[in-house]
Amino acid sequence: MSTDSKKTPYNPPVLEFKSSTFSVPVLVLTSNDLTLIDEQLQAKIQLAPEFFKNSPLILDLQELNKQSIDFEVEQLIGLIRNLGLLPVGVRGGNVQQNTQAVGLGLPVYSITSSAGLIESQKQKTIQPYPVVETSKESIGSENSSTTLITQPIRSGQRIYASGDLVVLAQVSAGAEIMAEGNIHVYSVLRGRALAGVQGNLEARIFCSDLQAELVSIAGTYKISEDLDETVRNKPVQVYLQNDNLIIKDIL
Amino acid sequence: MARIIVVTSGKGGVGKTTTSAAIAMGLAKKGHKTAVIDFDVGLRNLDLIMGCERRVVYDFINVINGEATLNQALIRDKNCNQLYILPASQTRDKDALSQEGVGKILEDLAKDFKYIVCDSPAGIEKGAHLAMYYADDAFVVTNPEVSSVRDSDRMLGILSSKSRRAEQNQEPIKEYLLLTRYSPERVKLGEMLSVDDVQEILSLHLLGVIPESKSVLNASNSGLPVILDEKSDAGQAYIDIVARYLGEDRPHRFIDDKKGFFGKLFNRSK
Ligand SMILES: Nc1ncnc2c1ncn2[C@@H]1O[C@H](COP(=O)(O)OP(=O)(O)OP(=O)(O)O)[C@@H](O)[C@H]1O
Ligand SMILES: [Mg+2]
Numbered sequence: 001m002s003t004d005s006k007k008t009p010y011n012p013p014v015l016e017f018k019s020s021t022f023s024v025p026v027l028v029l030t031s032n033d034l035t036l037i038d039e040q041l042q043a044k045i046q047l048a049p050e051f052f053k054n055s056p057l058i059l060d061l062q063e064l065n066k067q068s069i070d071f072e073v074e075q076l077i078g079l080i081r082n083l084g085l086l087p088v089g090v091r092g093g094n095v096q097q098n099t100q101a102v103g104l105g106l107p108v109y110s111i112t113s114s115a116g117l118i119e120s121q122k123q124k125t126i127q128p129y130p131v132v133e134t135s136k137e138s139i140g141s142e143n144s145s146t147t148l149i150t151q152p153i154r155s156g157q158r159i160y161a162s163g164d165l166v167v168l169a170q171v172s173a174g175a176e177i178m179a180e181g182n183i184h185v186y187s188v189l190r191g192r193a194l195a196g197v198q199g200n201l202e203a204r205i206f207c208s209d210l211q212a213e214l215v216s217i218a219g220t221y222k223i224s225e226d227l228d229e230t231v232r233n234k235p236v237q238v239y240l241q242n243d244n245l246i247i248k249d250i251l
Numbered sequence: 252m253a254r255i256i257v258v259t260s261g262k263g264g265v266g267k268t269t270t271s272a273a274i275a276m277g278l279a280k281k282g283h284k285t286a287v288i289d290f291d292v293g294l295r296n297l298d299l300i301m302g303c304e305r306r307v308v309y310d311f312i313n314v315i316n317g318e319a320t321l322n323q324a325l326i327r328d329k330n331c332n333q334l335y336i337l338p339a340s341q342t343r344d345k346d347a348l349s350q351e352g353v354g355k356i357l358e359d360l361a362k363d364f365k366y367i368v369c370d371s372p373a374g375i376e377k378g379a380h381l382a383m384y385y386a387d388d389a390f391v392v393t394n395p396e397v398s399s400v401r402d403s404d405r406m407l408g409i410l411s412s413k414s415r416r417a418e419q420n421q422e423p424i425k426e427y428l429l430l431t432r433y434s435p436e437r438v439k440l441g442e443m444l445s446v447d448d449v450q451e452i453l454s455l456h457l458l459g460v461i462p463e464s465k466s467v468l469n470a471s472n473s474g475l476p477v478i479l480d481e482k483s484d485a486g487q488a489y490i491d492i493v494a495r496y497l498g499e500d501r502p503h504r505f506i507d508d509k510k511g512f513f514g515k516l517f518n519r520s521k
Contacts, residue, residue: 151423152454154408155401170454172404190452 028060032071057085062092073100205238253361257386261402263373265394266431271370272300272476277493279334283365289339290382291372298338302474310340315352388425395444427458434463435507459492462505
C-alpha cells in the first residue's frame with residue numbers, strides 16, 4: 001500500500017507495456033460544411049446505432065488538406081462527440097492542426113499505414129467494427145472475405161460482415177444482419193437485412209423467402225408494410241436501380 | 252455423466268416452474284436420481300409446486316455463501332426418493348447468485364445426480380443467464396402466442412451465444428421446444444398460433460405439447476407436480492415428454508386442428 005520506496009528496495013512490477021492491435025473506424029471528411037457532415041454522419045449512425053454507440057474513431061484530415069479546405073479541428077471533434085462517437089486521434093493533419101489535436105487530448109497518427117486504403121475506397125467514410133454474436137466461419141481468403149453463418153440468427157442477434165454475408169439458416173424477426181457487400185439468405189428472412197451499408201450501390205440482397213421487417217441497400221430501405229404482396233413469401237432479390245429499391249423474383 | 256437441463260423461456264408465466272417440477276418428477280420416477288433447482292431468487296415458488304415449502308431450512312444462496320452444505324439444503328421429495336429439491340431464497344436478492352458459485356454447486360451435484368433441472372426465472376437478466384449458462388439441454392417453454400414465441404427466439408439466440416458451451420466452442424446446447432397451455436379450440440378460432448405456426452417461426456425440435464388444463468392449477472394447489480396426476484391430459488403430456496426426452500418414440504397428442512392463425516393469414520402450404 002505504501003509509496004515509500006526507501007524501506008523496500010525492491011518493488012515488484014505493477015505495470016507492463018504490451019503491444020496490441022485494435023481495429024478502429026476512420027472517418028474521412030471531404031467537406032467542411034458542418035451541417036452537411038452532421039446530417040450525413042447521423043444517417044450513417046442510424047443504419048447501425050449499436051455499432052456506433054460510444055465507438056472510438058480516428059478523424060482523417062488528409063482529403064480536406066489536399067483540397068485546401070479550411071476548418072477548425074475543435075469544431076469537427078465537437079460535432080463527432082455530440083453524435084455519441086468517441087474520437088481517439090487524428091491523422092493527415094498539418095503541424096497546426098496536429099497541435100490543436102494534441103491540445104484536445106487527441107494523439108496524432110501517421111497516415112502512411114493505410115494510404116492505399118483511402119485511395120481505393122473513396123466511397124467509404126466510416127468503417128464500423130465487425131461484430132458477430134453467433135458462430136461465424138470465414139470462407140474464401142484474403143480480399144474476398146465472405147462471412148458464412150450456418151446457425152439460425154435469432155431475435156436480438158446482430159451480424160455484421162465486412163464483405164459478403166451468406167446465411168444458410170433462418171433470420172428471425174428481431175434479428176439484424178448487415179453487410180458491406182451482398183447478403184444471401186438461403187432460408188426465411190424475417191428480420192432486418194441491410195446490404196451495402198458503407199454505400200455500395202451495387203450490393204444486393206437475395207433470399208429464398210422474403211418476410212423481412214426491413215430491407216435496405218446502401219441506406220435506401222423498405223419496411224415490411226411497404227412490401228408488395230406479390231413478393232412476400234417468395235424467393236426474391238433486392239437491388240437499387242436509379243435510386244429505387246427494386247424487389248423481384250430471382251430468375 | 253450428469254445432464255444439466257435448463258427450463259427457460261424469456262417471457263414470464265408461461266409454465267417454466269410447472270414444467271420443471273413435472274419433468275424432474277418424471278425423470279426421478281423413471282429411476283434417475285434427479286435434482287431440481289429454483290433459480291428464481293426472491294420469487295421462489297418451485298417449493299410450493301413441489302409441496303415442500305414447509306420443509307425449507309437452507310436455500311441455494313446459503314450453499315453458495317458456504318452457510319450450509321449442499322446436503323443440508325437439498326430436500327428429498329416426499330413422493331419419490333430419487334428426487335431432490337434445492338429451493339431458492341425468498342429473502343435475498345438476485346445479486347447473491349454468482350457464476351462461480353452456481354458452477355461449483357452444479358459441479359458438486361453432477362457427482363451424485365443423473366439429471367439436474369434448472370428452473371429459470373423469467374427475463375434475460377442475470378438469474379436467467381446463470382440458470383442457462385452451464386446447461387447441456389434447454390427446454391424452451393413457449394405459449395402459442397406471438398410475444399412468447401418472440402421471447403423464446405431471443406432466448407435461443409442467447410443460448411447459442413452466451414452459454415458455457417458456446418463460449419468454450421463445445422457442441423452447442425441441445426434445444427427442445429415445449430409448447431404449453433395449448434388449446435386446439437382457440438387455435439381453431441384463430442386466437443392462438445398453431446403448433447405448425449410456432450415451429451415454422453422457431454424451427455426447433457418439438458418435444459411435446461401440453462394442453463391448457465385445469466389439472467395444472469389443481470396440482471399446484473395440492474403441492475403435487477401435475478405429472479403425478481396420470482389421468483389428466485397435462486399429466487399425460489408431461490409423461491410423454493419425459494419418455495421422448497429419454498429416447499422413446501411417441502406420437503404427439505393434444506394437437507388436433509393444425510392450421511392456425513398464420514396459416515389462415517397467409518394461406519401458406521408447407
Ligand atoms: N398447461 C397449463 N394449463 C393451465 N394453466 C397452466 C398450465 N401451465 C401453467 N399454467 C399456469 O400458469 C401460471 C404460470 O405457471 P408457472 O408458474 O409454471 O410459469 P413460470 O413460467 O414458471 O412463471 P414465472 O416466469 O413467473 O416463473 C400458473 O398459474 C400455472 O398454474
Ligand atoms: Mg417460475
